Amino acid sequence: MPVTLKDIARRVGKSVPTVSRALGNHADISPETRAEVQRVARELGYEPSAIALNLRRRRAGAVSLISPAHAQVRFSDPFFAEFLNGVVEAVAEQHIDLLVTAGAEEDVEALYLKQIRSRRTDGFIVVRTQRNDSRIHLLREQGAPFVAYGRTEENNDFCFVDEDGAAGIALVVDHLASLGHRRIAYISEPLFLTKAYHRMTGFRQGLERNRLPFHPELFVETHFRQRSGRQAAAYLLDLPQPPTAIVAANDLLALGAMHEAQSRGLTVGRDVSITGFDDIPLTEYVHPALTTVHLPAQEFGRRVAQMLLKLIDKAPLEERQFIYQPSLVVRGSSGPAPA
Amino acid sequence: MPVTLKDIARRVGKSVPTVSRALGNHADISPETRAEVQRVARELGYEPSAIALNLRRRRAGAVSLISPAHAQVRFSDPFFAEFLNGVVEAVAEQHIDLLVTAGAEEDVEALYLKQIRSRRTDGFIVVRTQRNDSRIHLLREQGAPFVAYGRTEENNDFCFVDEDGAAGIALVVDHLASLGHRRIAYISEPLFLTKAYHRMTGFRQGLERNRLPFHPELFVETHFRQRSGRQAAAYLLDLPQPPTAIVAANDLLALGAMHEAQSRGLTVGRDVSITGFDDIPLTEYVHPALTTVHLPAQEFGRRVAQMLLKLIDKAPLEERQFIYQPSLVVRGSSGPAPA
DNA sequence: CTTGACACCTAAATCGATTTAGTTTATACT
DNA sequence: AGTATAAACTAAATCGATTTAGGTGTCAAG
Known part of the structure; x- marks a missing residue:
């Protein structure tokens, strides 16, 4: 059903290669032939077969x-x-x-x-x-x-x-440290991901740089999404000495954590600070809006x-x-x- | 560089069609040849060219x-x-x-x-x-x-x-009506979309069914996302007689509306009710969690x-x-x- | 010793394009 | 008139597969 070079060739009474070369504007085609071929091609709505082209070019496109x-x-x-x-x-x-x-x-x-x-x-x-x-x-x-x-x-x-995820998280830690936080928790994505690993590194660097101790019990490695963030926050907030700030490795985790804090009646940004990473379009529209690290995704x-x-x-x-x-x-x- | 039938043919000293038929398990190939061909194919890591196949089959795959x-x-x-x-x-x-x-x-x-x-x-x-x-x-x-x-x-x-978007929104209106709301606003997506149109229809049907009047000033047609929801809510809440409930045509609009309400110090679910549509994964994790219509996307x-x-x-x-x-x-x- | 049948394989065509190497025809030049 | 040259085209090969039709060799039957 689709139009091929052969169809055009038949119509103009020329060979297939001639049609091909006419369409490709090669020099060895007479202006009249070229014009005629191009007219017919347009008329029939010819479009070269992507597959045939790819085969020839040995590319997939x-x-x-x-x-x-x-x-x-x-x-x-x-x-x-x-x-x-x-x-x-x-x-x-x-x-x-x-x-x-x-x-x-x-x-x-x-x-x-x-x-x-x-x-x-x-x-x-x-x-x-x-x-x-x-x-x-x-x-x-x-x-x-x-x-x-x-x-x-x-x-x-x-x-x-x-x-530079490490630098990004370190900025977060600086920010929280400057707000007086000393017990800062971290919710990490699975550490086999390079990204998660870098961010985690940044967290530890940030602590060091601000002369804050690393508390192993305030470090949670979990999955990617809200549910995990919520569970991690539940664990953290249940600690005898809960953190005053929670740094989440991404925004979804942070939203999950916020949800948990809020459902405990805590006011996020006052009773507990929570931060994210990625600056996904939603962060601006949750309440309170999320402190995060911007990435131009x-x-x-x-x-x-x-x-x-x-x-x-x-x-x-x-x-x-x-x-x-x-x-x-x-x-x-x-x-x-x-x- | 990639392995073709020709390469296998050369290796086994048979013709290309024979190799093709051997790999295709056709009957007219001797068991020994077939075994040999398949062995060599495996050895060379042969995989048929998707492009060549598609050309032949006249399919794109x-x-x-x-x-x-x-x-x-x-x-x-x-x-x-x-x-x-x-x-x-x-x-x-x-x-x-x-x-x-x-x-x-x-x-x-x-x-x-x-x-x-x-x-x-x-x-x-x-x-x-x-x-x-x-x-x-x-x-x-x-x-x-x-x-x-x-x-x-x-x-x-x-x-x-x-x-059935109309039915979905009508359910929302029923719900709000049963909660005693009488001034219900609607934030619509662009109405050239069928989906948006159906939902809007459902809103009007819902009002009628609950014997509630339609107030044109409580109807806003806007775009898709949070920003639009926020702006629409700002308009609605600024009205001399603001609505007590806002039905948004999708969850993002609802989240934007919630944000606006909250930044005015209103408590969503008490001072004003807001609902969405789609039940995107986030709705459960905002605060308060969003009343919405579930779709298995x-x-x-x-x-x-x-x-x-x-x-x-x-x-x-x-x-x-x-x-x-x-x-x-x-x-x-x-x-x-x-x- | 011939004929037929079967098993196994290959040549050629095909999908739809492009490119290389010719081929034909007309024109120009000597 | 004979030949060189350019212009305008076409035949054939190619990309990598499959399919159809045909060919060869062996063996059994007549």
Whole structure:
């Protein structure tokens, strides 16, 4: 049903290659033929077959984003949703397709391998990097182009965009310390994630820098989302000596913690201070608004995608690695330590 | 670099078709040849070229979801993010790729047309349907398989999954009326969206059913997100006779409205009741938790995707249209009307 | 000794494009 | 008139698979 070069060729009474070259504005086609061919092509609504083109060019015309399965977060994470917005926009501008796939926990590697070998994609966007990331080992080994959002803990000689999470959290600790808090708790995401690890490091650095002691009982490693934040806060607030401030590793955890505090009748920002990280669109609209660390999620997505497209085209990259210095956003959820 | 049939053929000293048939377990290949071919294929890590296969089969092996550009919402809308989760999972199960594309406002139609003609995709998932939806006109006219999330206002003889938004909002109105509210405001999404239109209708039906008057000044049509909800609430609460309850057409609007009310020192659920719609994961974790209407967003995504895949395979569809009856979730943000 | 059947494999065509290497025709020049 | 040259096209190969039709060799039956 769709229109092919053959159809046009038949209509104009010329061969298929002639039609192809006429459409490609090659020099060895007479102006009349060219005009005629282009007229007919327009008339029939011809659009070259993406698949045939890709076969010929040995490219897929698409890049791949495989959402890791752990913790069932996928796109529910608002930070990640914003990131995706950026990716989608950047690839659309270059007329490249974005393949979004879900990876089952066990066989992510198999999935990557399959996509590489079946040449379904020209490159990968890797998200939620782990300190020791098998996906990155694999991609490097296979020589597949990729850009990561986040680093690993080892050999980081690949393209990535990342934030300086340690610095970000340290800013939070400085802020709380300056408000007089001395018992500061930390709710961490799973530490196998590089991001979580960095932020945790920043917490400890922040404590040291402000000459505050690290209390192991005030440190909780949990999952990603509100429910976990709530549970962690419940544990912390039940301690004989509860913290006066709770630093959450991301905004969702912070919202969960706020919910727990509020359902205990505490006023967040007065009885207890709670902070987040990521500055997802919601933080401004909860009550009290959340003190957090701002990250331009959408810009990260754009950047990663643009880097990848350049990498694929073997275009010169002005920078292979980018580390964003986040800034603190003080809102109502943090206040002076209670006396 | 990647392994092709030719490579295997060379290795086993057989022709390419023989290798193909051996891998396909055809009957006219001797057991020894078959075993040998399969051994070599495994050894070399052979995976058929998705592109070559697709060319041959005249299929794209992918379905397309084009995110409409209006209001810059894309994936930031948590409901939509959940929906996407469902879609991604369902297509991954069938080993189909999901193409996610951003459509510029002006030329969405051009984008659809291009994808159809270039045979980049086997079918479309249409989201955020409009009462008069040019995308649906186009897809129908072009005979491209598609499933919509949401209906239109006209000829709905296509496959869709939708919720009964009118019934959902009417439940909310019943609830508020039973709490004694008589001045109930409504914050609507843009009414060119079918969904928004249905919900609005439900609001008016709900009022009638409870013998409550419709006050035009208590009706605000605005955009999708918190900011709009906040502005609308500001307007409503500034009225000489402010409403005692505000029904928002979605949860984000409701959260924005709550924020405005709270920053005026009002206690939501006591001084003013506020309700949402969609039951996004956050609603449970704000304070007070939001009274809303539950929709299984992820299941909708799955359902739409599964329908589309069946439609593409021309498999029998047990139902071409599905309308979900939503249910009310009462939480803390709604309470008795103040005296 | 011929014929037929079967088992096993390969040549050629196909999907829809592009590119390389010719080929034809007309014109220009000697 | 004969040949060089340019202009405008086409045949054939290619990308990587599958399918259809055909071919070869072995063995059994007549």
